[in-house]
Amino acid sequence: SGLEQSELPVRLPRVRSIMAEPDYMDGDCDELIKPKKLINPVKTSRNHQDLHRELLMNSKRGLAPQNKPELQKVMEKRKRDQVLKAQKEEQEAHKKRSDLEVELMKRQQKLEQLELEQQKIEEEQENTPEFVKMKSNLRRTKQEVDEEERTT
Numbered sequence: 001s002g003l004e005q006s007e008l009p010v011r012l013p014r015v016r017s018i019m020a021e022p023d024y025m026d027g028d029c030d031e032l033i034k035p036k037k038l039i040n041p042v043k044t045s046r047n048h049q050d051l052h053r054e055l056l057m058n059s060k061r062g063l064a065p066q067n068k069p070e071l072q073k074v075m076e077k078r079k080r081d082q083v084l085k086a087q088k089e090e091q092e093a094h095k096k097r098s099d100l101e102v103e104l105m106k107r108q109q110k111l112e113q114l115e116l117e118q119q120k121i122e123e124e125q126e127n128t129p130e131f132v133k134m135k136s137n138l139r140r141t142k143q144e145v146d147e148e149e150r151t152t
Contacts, residue, residue: 042048068076097105125133
């Protein structure tokens with residue numbers, strides 16, 4: 001609309017006069033080999049075409065591929081977990097437990113710690129060789145015998 005039709009033909013010849021035209025375009029030299037566009041082997045490969053088609057389908061559906069590196073994903077997960085933990089702690093702080101609830105929680109934690117210690121001891125006993133177990137049994141019996149001798 002801003003350009004009139006009289007201005008348009010004036011500009012086109014000027015551009016043609018500036019650019020050099022190749023001499024094989026005239027058509028009079030049939031014996032010259034005309035350049036062809038090279039074929040990109042990656043784009044013609046079946047895998048590339050399948051991948052490109054899948055990416056187009058996903059972009060149409062709105063499923064963008066995850067380009068985040070693994071470290072960034074892990075860090076984001078940690079940050080989310082920390083935020084959730086902080087929110088949970090705030091909620092617990094706002095609840096204001098009674099004295100009875102506090103004592104019950106302490107007892108429950110102590111019981112859990114005792115159970116964990118007992119499990120560790122049992123695991124250590126299971127993992128120790130037989131001769132070590134026998135040696136500890138002999139020590140105990142010797143200590144018991146020594147105590148009986150002292151008392152009598």
